[in-house]
Amino acid sequence: MPAYLFKTEPSEFSFQDHVKKKQSCWDGVANPAALIALRSICKGDEIFIYHTGDEKTIVGTAVAAGLPYPDPKRPELTADGAPKFAVIELRAGHLAKTPLSLAQIKSDPRFSDFALVKQSRLSVMPVPPDLTKIITKMLFG
DNA sequence: GCCAACGTTGGC
DNA sequence: GCCAACGTTGGC
Numbered sequence A: 001m002p003a004y005l006f007k008t009e010p011s012e013f014s015f016q017d018h019v020k021k022k023q024s025c026w027d028g029v030a031n032p033a034a035l036i037a038l039r040s041i042c043k044g045d046e047i048f049i050y051h052t053g054d055e056k057t058i059v060g061t062a063v064a065a066g067l068p069y070p071d072p073k074r075p076e077l078t079a080d081g082a083p084k085f086a087v088i089e090l091r092a093g094h095l096a097k098t099p100l101s102l103a104q105i106k107s108d109p110r111f112s113d114f115a116l117v118k119q120s121r122l123s124v125m126p127v128p129p130d131l132t133k134i135i136t137k138m139l140f141g
Numbered sequence B, C: 001g002c003c004a005a006c007g008t009t010g011g012c
Helices: A015-019 A030-038 A103-106 A129-140
Strands: A003-008 A023-028 A048-052 A057-064 A088-099 A124-127
Touching: A015 A023, A015 A048, A015 A057, A015 A088, A030 A088, A030 A124, A048 A088, A048 A129, A057 A129, A088 A103, A088 A129, A124 A129
Parallel strands: A003 A048
Antiparallel strands: A003 A124, A023 A088, A048 A057, A057 A088
């Protein structure tokens, strides 16, 4: 099953906030590359939640509760007439038993091609299957 | 359509 | 607080 990684600034919307709400609409993604990744998500796909800022760790998981859809708060269209922005509903998943830090990821050569390392500004990215397995093992043992 | 100027993100 | 990387904007 495909997996993705979502970044969030914990002072804005943390994994803990998400757990409290149980389900939330993930909006505010504006970057074209991040939107391409977001639009490729299917219901049931696994999401790793990463805290930027002072934490810089993967703190837990979530699950796509549905398909991506146009952002009702930002109805702008592209030149082709397609919705410019998309959002997706996420159900909160599990708090990591062992959070995984960016430093750990960077020090592991298996992650050397991972977008989190290579494109530090990308906020939504696919996680390849082999890395999904490795990350899951590291988070939950 | 190009590109310089400017703004933003996020790691350090 | 700084700055590299990258996106966006606007004048031409």
